[in-house]
Amino acid sequence: MSKKNKQDPRLPDETFEPYEEPRLIPLPVYWIAIALAIWGVVTLVQTSNAGHFADKERAALGEKTASVASPAASTAAPDTGAGKALFADNCSSCHGDAGEGVADAIPPLHASDVIKAGGASAISQIVMRGIGGPLIVDKANYDGEMPSFSSVLSDTEIAAIADYVATDLNGMNSTVSPDQVAEIRTASEDMDPWDGGAGLASLINGLPPQPASENASAPSPEATATASLASQGTANIWSCASCHGDKGEGTQTVPRLAGLAPAYLAKQLHDFSKGTRISDSMAYVAKSLSETQITELANYYGAMSSPSGAQPALKGDLARGEQLALSGDYSKNVPACFTCHGTSGIGVGAQFPGLAAQQPAYIAHQLAMWAGGARHNSPLGLMAGIGKALSDEDRRAVADYLASLPPAAGNAKTALAVSPTLKETTNVQ
Amino acid sequence: MSSKHPSDTTPPGPDSAKGGRTAIRAILAVGGGLTLAVLGSLVLEFGLAPSWLTGQKSVPAASPKGAMADLFTPPPESTIPNDEFGASVRRGMAIFTATGTNAHDFVGNNLSCSNCHLDAGRQAFSAPMWAAYPVYPKYRSKNKMVNTMEDRIKGCFTYSMNAQGSPSGGPPPYGSDVYRDLQSYFYWMSKGLPIGETPDGAGFGKIDKPALPPSRERGAQVFAANCAVCHGKDGLGQTDVNGKTVFPPLWGPHSFNWGAGMHKASSAAAFIQHNMPLSEPGKLSAQEAWDVATFLDSHPRPKDPRQTGAITLQEADKKWHKSSEDFYGETVDGVVLGTGYPKPAPAAN
Numbered sequence: 201m202s203k204k205n206k207q208d209p210r211l212p213d214e215t216f217e218p219y220e221e222p223r224l225i226p227l228p229v230y231w232i233a234i235a236l237a238i239w240g241v242v243t244l245v246q247t248s249n250a251g252h253f254a255d256k257e258r259a260a261l262g263e264k265t266a267s268v269a270s271p272a273a274s275t276a277a278p279d280t281g282a283g284k285a286l287f288a289d290n291c292s293s294c295h296g297d298a299g300e301g302v303a304d305a306i307p308p309l310h311a312s313d314v315i316k317a318g319g320a321s322a323i324s325q326i327v328m329r330g331i332g333g334p335l336i337v338d339k340a341n342y343d344g345e346m347p348s349f350s351s352v353l354s355d356t357e358i359a360a361i362a363d364y365v366a367t368d369l370n371g372m373n374s375t376v377s378p379d380q381v382a383e384i385r386t387a388s389e390d391m392d393p394w395d396g397g398a399g400l401a402s403l404i405n406g407l408p409p410q411p412a413s414e415n416a417s418a419p420s421p422e423a424t425a426t427a428s429l430a431s432q433g434t435a436n437i438w439s440c441a442s443c444h445g446d447k448g449e450g451t452q453t454v455p456r457l458a459g460l461a462p463a464y465l466a467k468q469l470h471d472f473s474k475g476t477r478i479s480d481s482m483a484y485v486a487k488s489l490s491e492t493q494i495t496e497l498a499n500y501y502g503a504m505s506s507p508s509g510a511q512p513a514l515k516g517d518l519a520r521g522e523q524l525a526l527s528g529d530y531s532k533n534v535p536a537c538f539t540c541h542g543t544s545g546i547g548v549g550a551q552f553p554g555l556a557a558q559q560p561a562y563i564a565h566q567l568a569m570w571a572g573g574a575r576h577n578s579p580l581g582l583m584a585g586i587g588k589a590l591s592d593e594d595r596r597a598v599a600d601y602l603a604s605l606p607p608a609a610g611n612a613k614t615a616l617a618v619s620p621t622l623k624e625t626t627n628v629q
Numbered sequence: 630m631s632s633k634h635p636s637d638t639t640p641p642g643p644d645s646a647k648g649g650r651t652a653i654r655a656i657l658a659v660g661g662g663l664t665l666a667v668l669g670s671l672v673l674e675f676g677l678a679p680s681w682l683t684g685q686k687s688v689p690a691a692s693p694k695g696a697m698a699d700l701f702t703p704p705p706e707s708t709i710p711n712d713e714f715g716a717s718v719r720r721g722m723a724i725f726t727a728t729g730t731n732a733h734d735f736v737g738n739n740l741s742c743s744n745c746h747l748d749a750g751r752q753a754f755s756a757p758m759w760a761a762y763p764v765y766p767k768y769r770s771k772n773k774m775v776n777t778m779e780d781r782i783k784g785c786f787t788y789s790m791n792a793q794g795s796p797s798g799g800p801p802p803y804g805s806d807v808y809r810d811l812q813s814y815f816y817w818m819s820k821g822l823p824i825g826e827t828p829d830g831a832g833f834g835k836i837d838k839p840a841l842p843p844s845r846e847r848g849a850q851v852f853a854a855n856c857a858v859c860h861g862k863d864g865l866g867q868t869d870v871n872g873k874t875v876f877p878p879l880w881g882p883h884s885f886n887w888g889a890g891m892h893k894a895s896s897a898a899a900f901i902q903h904n905m906p907l908s909e910p911g912k913l914s915a916q917e918a919w920d921v922a923t924f925l926d927s928h929p930r931p932k933d934p935r936q937t938g939a940i941t942l943q944e945a946d947k948k949w950h951k952s953s954e955d956f957y958g959e960t961v962d963g964v965v966l967g968t969g970y971p972k973p974a975p976a977a978n
Contacts (some may be wrong), residue, residue: 238662301730302873306873540876579858
């Protein structure tokens with residue numbers, strides 16, 4: 201119609217409306233249009249500011265972690281105040297606020313005969329590499345796993361902690377310099393955790409008697425075949441490492457697998473295959489795996505120890521995250537993460553996976569998926585309630601805190617039995 | 630608006646009048662638009678907009694404790710003073726949350742105070758310590774005497790912590806620092822509550838009587854469906870790779886003994902309904918809570934420490950376990966309950 205009108209506006213066409221001209225657009229339409237325009241502009245300005253702000257925060261965080269990660273950045277002599285704070289942040293959740301340990305589970309660091317024999321240097325060695333297996337401290341038996349802190353603490357920080365434990369908790373006159381810790385770091389690159397008390401005996405002179413080693417045997421040929429499956433894949437199975445990383449450390453929303461309980465990993469693969477946990481790529485992979493392959497891959501990653509590949513990246517409030525992880529927020533019916541997932545997030549049994557050093561984007565994403573119902577395979581639906589109770593800030597806070605923890609060591613003892621009679625399901629459509 | 634709006638019948642006037650009207654309309658349009666924008670942002674600011682419009686869940690609605698908002702909130706941990714008294718409060722809290730480590734000589738099982746007194750003794754309806762502290766000393770029919778807080782804690786060690794199986798063989802002696810530090814912690818936590826009045830949220834709360842008599846068979850099903858994930862299919866709890874107890878044993882040699890309050894189905898049912906499963910309190914109906922509490926009670930556990938010397942199981946049953954809801958002295962699945970274990974097993978491995 202407009203075309204005709206424009207040709208000669210004086211000549212009304214057959215759709216001429218006699219009331220059209222005096223009926224102006226009603227004012228409310230203008231109001232809404234103007235209000236929307238204002239809202240649009242304000243929102244635009246706000247979101248672009250927020251993005252800018254977030255970038256700045258990330259840059260600041262990056263600088264901070266960079267300075268922490270590089271031992272050369274800070275050569276100032278560590279004082280015990282810093283050591284005490286670092287101890288509270290990194291050691292006390294397992295060893296207790298005063299280094300008292302946990303009876304029959306975690307050795308004390310306070311007035312400990314092992315530390316008195318080894319001093320600050322031995323503490324640095326253990327913090328750097330971790331330790332696992334039978335150990336006797338103050339005549340009490342322990343058989344646990346302490347993770348390596350090499351990927352989450354700098355040389356300066358390890359030196360400060362070692363000095364604090366040696367001097368304040370054990371009354372020794374023994375210190376270690378960041379340079380000495382740097383040497384230990386170089387020397388212990390890629391080395392397994394200390395093999396319990398037997399391993400420490402080679403490090404510390406005058407160590408009280410220690411139990412014999414329970415060292416695991418060399419990897420079986422199947423394990424090598426599984427390693428190849430994980431790193432190379434096959435013609436129709438993608439390699440795990442192509443997304444989860446060479447050392448199973450994960451990235452972004454792809455989770456860390458190293459050190460998770462085999463029974464948990466196997467259940468997730470089954471859930472992907474059945475569709476009770478939803479991910480197109482994982483469903484594709486899981487459906488092409490045989491039962492035996494699932495078990496072997498689960499055991500492979502369960503036994504794998506690797507450095508942390510995660511660090512806080514979501515601008516979360518680490519103090520709030522620590523509170524949620526250690527104490528929970530009962531006003532929201534959120535128990536502490538560690539109440540079920542174990543001290544320091546090392547995982548418990550088949551149902552409660554390890555959380556330490558998990559990728560923060562993955563944790564926050566999964567929590568949001570529990571809340572929204574996109575993920576729904578947790579026992580009793582426990583995680584759905586917790587996911588819903590957490591705010592977006594809480595999810596980022598707790599994800600960032602968990603990313604700052606040292607990864608749990610792999611544990612071959614929890615391996616699933618590979619049954620040769622399991623039927624092969626490779627050809628399921 | 631109709632007064633300023635050109636009427637349908639009036640033909641367009643001269644240009645000047647038309648221009649005036651356009652100006653007025655422009656002012657009205659911009660003014661109204663601004664007002665609308667301001668009103669809209671105010672509505673959003675004060676959270677009056679319906680959630681379907683904003684796409685956000687309103688925070689108060691997400692909190693399941695709306696009705697419990699008027700309960701006492703103990704002070705945050707960060708307010709513990711940094712002096713000698715604060716040090717005692719912190720030691721008390723450490724004993725409370727890791728009892729087997731920090732009161733090692735007096736604990737004969739794998740439990741901590743905070744296994745039942747949730748959130749380090751702060752959670753309402755899980756017998757919070759801030760609700761207990763203001764009402765002691767008081768007379769208790771259990772031991773037929775006026776109990777100070779120290780007496781009361783001694784009872785906890787004797788029964789719930791099974792002190793008979795501990796390295797020292799008994800609860801902390803009167804005057805022990807264990808009592809001193811625990812009481813400091815409770816006192817600090819109760820700041821501001823009136824002495825002598827029982828606050829809301831005390832004890833395990835009330836639970837309705839079950840419609841049907843509690844049944845351990847139904848309870849076994851409730852247990853398998855709701856409890857076994859954490860406490861284990863065998864009810865003996867779970868430890869982490871280091872051997873630290875993560876989920877407490879509900880029965881067996883490393884749980885509370887037959888004298889503990891939690892062995893009574895009424896107490897356990899109230900605790901369970903108001904607190905279990907963690908993060909989903911209230912999930913179980915009163916009937917389910919009673920059933921599973923009864924199932925819990927029908928398992929062996931360390932013996933009642935009051936049954937000593939010449940007192941037989943039958944005499945102890947008559948004297949301290951009259952209640953019909955109690956399995957003490959009965960034979961379940963071929964096991965006589967209440968006999969305990971040959972000799973107190975060491976706590977943990």
